[in-house]
Amino acid sequence: MRNTRLSRRRLTLITAVLATASVAVAGCGGSSDDSSSAVPTSGGDSGLDAVYADAPVAGDDAILSDSTMAEIKERGVLRVAAALDAPLLSQQDPSNPDDVEGFDIDLAKMLAIYIIGEPNIEIVPPASETREALLQNGTVDVVFNTYTITEERAQQINFAGPYFTSGLAIAVTADNDDISGVDDLDGKTVIVGANTPAVTAVPEVAPGAEVTSFATDPQAVQALVQGRGDAYVQDYTLLVAAAANDDNIKVVGEPFTEEPYGIGLPPDDQDFKDFVNDWLQQIEDDGSWAEIFEATLGTVVEGDAPTPPEIGSVPGS
Structure with a gap:
């Protein structure tokens, strides 16, 4: 384990990203279609070889006998529920x-190295609505999928x-000047x-809006580009991350919620959590x-890496 620690300014991602708010960025997916096929991968060429x-790597004393880790x-x-289409x-x-x-x-790969x-x-x-089931039935060990921690979800699975x-x-759409927030x-x-925080958040902030849902982010983006909706509400990180992928859409206004990402884990497994x-x-x-x-999201965000939220700091974690 390294002893050196990177110097990081104490700022949230939202604060850092807003420094680039003048740039029109594209939105894209975070949840792929549900699939029974798995994609094996080990490492990659992301420039993180030194990391x-x-x-x-966990010591033998941390790998409890008869545990999920063992x-x-x-x-x-490590079997991971994760998107394949989220830049x-x-x-x-x-x-x-x-x-x-x-x-x-890459965080999932780091966890695999640890185990x-x-x-x-x-x-x-996964699709958004299948993530809990994949953990409950043992299809995957963990979910890394821009997975917002909520108390409702935490009744079905565990979150780290x-x-x-x-x-x-x-x-x-890029030519839309009617919606700015x-x-x-x-x-x-x-x-x-479907099954994202936007389902309940949009009626709260815009009770007169007509809400229509799609199973995956690529389908939602396609519907927006095709004019089947006036706006698409999704996680800001996903929208910023797709900046180089689609010039047909742009992000407007500022983030209007806070969404804490958690690592989805099987239910009733405190040792693994x-x-x-x-x-x-x-x-x-x-x-x-x-x-x-800094090697991933940081390439489209100005400033240093944000300080991570405190572990266990939100309801459901």
């Missing part, structure tokens, strides 16, 4: 399908973290992702969390 090489180590691969978060390389990179998936000693992961792409804080924002959503058709939280604290303390941020 992987110095990553902490099962994963014996299997030799800078979890993006598959079309020319090399085994290579998936981004903030979420197994190698960044061996197997990705199962939070490890990041983002917020809901608004995307419109939440105050303009009343009377409009607003697209949201404690284990993952211990790992998360280690990579935050040694600076590798910040290095991963």
Whole structure:
């Protein structure tokens, strides 16, 4: 484990991103179609080789016998529910399908190293509404999927973290000058992702809006571009992360919620939750969390990496 710690300014992602608010950015996906097929991947070419090489590895005393950690180590691969279509978060390389990179998936690889000693992961792409089921039925070990911690979800599964804080924002087509923030959503058709915080947040801020939902983020973006809605409300991180991918849409206004991301874990497994939280604290303390941020989301955000939220600091965590 490294002893050096990166110097980081105490600011949230939202504050950092707002420094680039004059740039029109594109919105894209964070949740792929539900699929029974898995994508094996180990490492990648994200420029994080040194981070992987110095990553902490759990001691034998941390791998409890007959535990989830022991099962994963014996299997030799961490099964992860993650998107394949979220730029800078979890993006598959079309020319090399085994290579998936981004903030979420690189953190997942770091967790695999902590348990197994190698960044061996197997990705199962979820839809937003299937993430709890994938954990409950044992299809995956963890979910890294811009997964907002809520008390309702925490009744069904466990969360480690939070490890990041983002917020809901608004995307419109590039030629739309009628919508500049939440105050303009009343009377409009607003697209949201199924089973995302936007489903309940939009009626609260714009009770006169007509809400229509789509199963995946790519479907929602396509619907916006095709004119089947006036605006698309989704996580600001996802919208910023897709800045180079679609010139047809832009983000307007400021984030109007705070969304703490958690690592989804199987229900009723406190040992595994404690284990993952211990790992998360280690990579935050040694600076590798910040290095991963700067190599991924940090490439489109001005300023230093934000300070991660305190582990266990939100209801449901």
